[in-house]
Amino acid sequence: MIKMLHVLRDSWQKARKVVAFIAPYKRQVAFSLVALLFTATIMLSIGQGIRLLIDRGLATQSIELLTQYMVIFILLIVALAVGTFTRYYWVTWLGERVVADIRCKVFDHLINLHPGFFENNRSLEIQSRLTADMTLLQSVIGSSVSVALRNLVMLIGGIVWLFITNTKLTALVLISVPLVVAPILVFGRRVRRLSRQSQDRIATVGAYIGEILGQIKTVQAYNHQEIDKDIFHRYVEDAFAIAKQRTTQRAMLITVVIMLVFGAVGLMLWVGGMDVIAGQISGGELAAFIFYSIIVGSAVGSISEVLGELQRAAGAAERTVELLSAPSEIVSPASPKSLPVLTGRIEIERLCFAYPSRPEVLAINELSLTIRAGEMLALVGPSGAGKSTLFDLLLRFFDPQSGGIRLEGIDIRQLEITGLRACFALVSQNPVLFYGSISDNLRYACQDATDAEVEAAAKAAFAHEFIVSLPEGYQTHLGDTGLGLSGGQKQRIAIARAILAGAPILLLDEATSALDAESEYWVQQALSQLMAHRTTIAIAHRLSTVKSADRIAVLNHGYLEALGTHAELMATSELYARLASLQFHMQ
Template identity: 50%
Template sequence: MSDSTASAQPLADKAATADKIHSSPSAKQRAILPWIGAFLRPYRWRVVAAIVFLFIGSLAWLSLGQGVRLMVDEGFLADNGARLNEIILLVIAITALSSSAIFCRFYLMTWLGERVSADIRLQVYDHLLKLSPGFYAKLRTGEVISRFTADSTLLQSVVGQSLSMALRASVTVIGGITMMAFTSLKMTGLVLLAVPMVLGPIFFFGRKVRDLSRKSQDKMGDLGAYVDETLHEIHTVQAYSHEDKDRELFNDRIEAIMSAASGRIKYRSILIALVMFLSILAIALVTWVGAHDVMSGNISGGELSAFMFYAVMVAGSVATISEVIGEIQRAAGATERLIELVETPIDIPVVAQPAALPAKVRGELQVQQINFSYNNMQHALEGSADQGRPPSRVIHDLSLHITPGERVALVGASGAGKSTLFELLQRFYVLDSGHIALDGIDIATLCPQTLRQQYALVPQESVIFATSVLENVRYGRLDASEEQVKQACVAARADEFITEFSDGYQTYLGERGVRLSGGQKQRIAIARAILADRPILLLDEATSALDAVSELKVKQALDTLMVGKTTLIIAHRLATVINADRILVMDKGQLVASGTHQELMQSSSLYREFASLQLLTDDGDQLANKPADDLAEKNVS
């Protein structure tokens, strides 16, 4: 079993880390509108066009107020049918102009919403690909997916619709108040007295809605993470009859979401109701004052009608703003979560001018006095949290020199640091001290992608992607032809079961390769490594999931593959270590012995104990004392 402690973090630890990331002040201190504006900048002319059409549409609607005034004063009251017809035609023309402007604005704003959401997803995904496995060991994948999908979708809705509505309503409010002022300064002054009463609830409850929306989104992310975990492990869930408990835990998370949503809904409902009440109250009072002015002859009936038209438009726009403000505040919370992802520091630093590897990499590895602890990685993600806690080192003062083409087996108990060493060689984590060199070049000075292109990895738990056999095998060599893929599969003894599928190499393997047995997955992973043809092989007990017949076939393929390549093998079985040029015995992150099997049987009590307890098969302990040549012959036979 792999001993990488980074990938074995409990769900509770991941939730705690997620909470610490949520509480990070960086995103909240960032201005959200400028961040969104950076994504709108490449489409500035579309933004300008949308704003122009917004103003045209809003001003056209505002001009209808004057049409109402003319209809009353010059049509109804003057009893002038011809003039009334002219005014009606003018109103229809204005309405047509406004409707055309609304079409253009709505199209452009909706397109911008989709485009900005797509660009944000691209940037977030690009950043996620640069974060090391250490980040994902601390933050649940479901939480990341929730931010990546649900939050960006909410932002898309706001940019494409809600923001447009808020801008249109704001223009209408400003324009309506301006037109009201031209009609009657006294009544406009009375309306403006009511503005603070309306704006107060908007700002107060809007902030409450934003905070509660953020909590609701976080709870939703937690739910997504839980669903992701339980459904991916559905076999274990059902095998242990854990459905009732999972249903209970799921219900708890649903209720947590409802609790957070209830507060948001309550404050948003209060906000809308207050704004509507205060707006209509102000209009009613102003109408009462205006009616007295008409009766006293201070203004005409048409002017009062126009004023009331503008007042109703302003009230409706304020109500729209109060309703949309909730959506905008929800989007603000979602945007904060996206900013947090984008601003998560890349924990594997890259030098400004990376070193270059020689054209032909020989595969020499030098490990010089390296020390490593996962606590340092955790501190990098969590800030200064738990800085006083002493680091729990996984690797202690480890030094190795592996020559080009050498086959080296790593043995030791689970937790000895074998898988961690594999990850450090590929620079998935940063060393506490010491350094690792590939062909004499410090890997810290190399571009991580360049470094990792030198390794072909066959993990103990084979990784199969939800695509075809063909695409799975050429995952590490995208330019490989179908014939080259088939040759690799033949060498890995995978072709014999692939050809039995109805679609052959085009067969869809399902999520995580559910259509394959464990041994078949292993052979696909080995074929992938064979096709990649890289100078260094990392084999994490690559034949562990195979039956005896398949193991012999694959081992023969691996023996051919290893010719001329530096090979590191995490071994738990004697058949694997017996053909190694050298065996390294690790214990609690330290190298405690090195040599051939026969040498270690004589010099290392730890190796002898490990060999008798774990390396041997059904042949018994007596096999440990046989000469290496006899064992090798037995293994081949």
């Protein structure tokens, strides 16, 4: 019992977070409710119109009265149509608006979460939540809730009119109510559980599609299509199996409700027909009673069906609230410190860090290092030495378990995050470009840059010449991840973007290792422009690219093993000398 109460309380709290998105639109909610009550009232009034048509029109054999009541009936139908249009418009508007707000809120929250969150949560699955789950919520908010409320009003109003019309027959109808509520409670719980599982399976399907299509060249290069088809079919069949169970439960719920409700209506018709024959009630009263009985039965059936939709939506809402509730472990301090004039001096003291997914393995171990303002420091070492991890810590994508990093003498954890990251410009080994124009990608680091500044940055990165040779120049659209450009061209655009950022500290993650000789030459020229008057930290996999560095730091298993110039390390560091010997021998 206590566990059930906890579950109910947790579900209510999650539901409240979704309902909170509706609160800003009280006026639209009011319009919807007024229209809903209006249409329900008109619908209930039609029953009385039917009674008058039969008892005062047909029964009296008066053409004048029949015409009069028919006109009233038609006016009721017109009013119902107008009310239905108003209700449908505002309810649908509300659903679309609220879901748009939820999507924006979830995205705003996700984009600020620390990268560690996405180590344990597939981004493509999250993408599915922002699409499939939101579509379901839109359907419920913009339709199902309105249908449920309208039918609830019709149910209550119909029962009231049933009592007014004939108490004895109403008692027969009400006998079915407890019989209907019981299966709703039993099957509803099962539908909700299966709905959550179904949405999870659908998210997995969406994530797999995105992953495979996003890497389609690799898939086809290794002739992996048939295997991927089999895997995808298994995911789809898993989703179908859960959907089939959910559909079975919902179908059983609707079937039981229909049998009970209309069975009671059939019994009522038989008893009512006997009363008409006996002269205890009029034909119009029986017709009105049948009308209200059908309304009550339909309302109960519709509510039971809508409850299934609401159960599915509850699963989607829970998943959405989970995303909104996910905490970010990397946040700005309440009272951040201000940076003095930036020179690019960085001090690393006894830094220790392990990734959350591998807490027992230290990626950085007792690392202490001072990076002087304006110097170029190269980071070398075998794979897994901690080079890229150090970049993650400098940009504060993660916080260390112990030790710290100081920028201009201030611990970076005491700085506002956006201000800290604005101090760095990153050029990675695999440059990240986005769908859009070249101009959009260049302005990614500085949205306010003028066309002249964009062009100047491209020229400094030796990218202007190939950009203007493209059909639409700077407005040329790129595919996903910069599809359509060579590796060297992508890299030069990434360098131009870093130039445009104007950050005083440059982080280079081996920006030339995957390029051909000609592309490497132009990228090196661009890097020379970018590194001028900046503190530069460069990860180097090819030692030939760092001979000219002011200093070279040799990392091994997270330790700082050696520090010095190329010549000094060749004489004092066995690891560096071995790496250099292997690379230069291979060349």
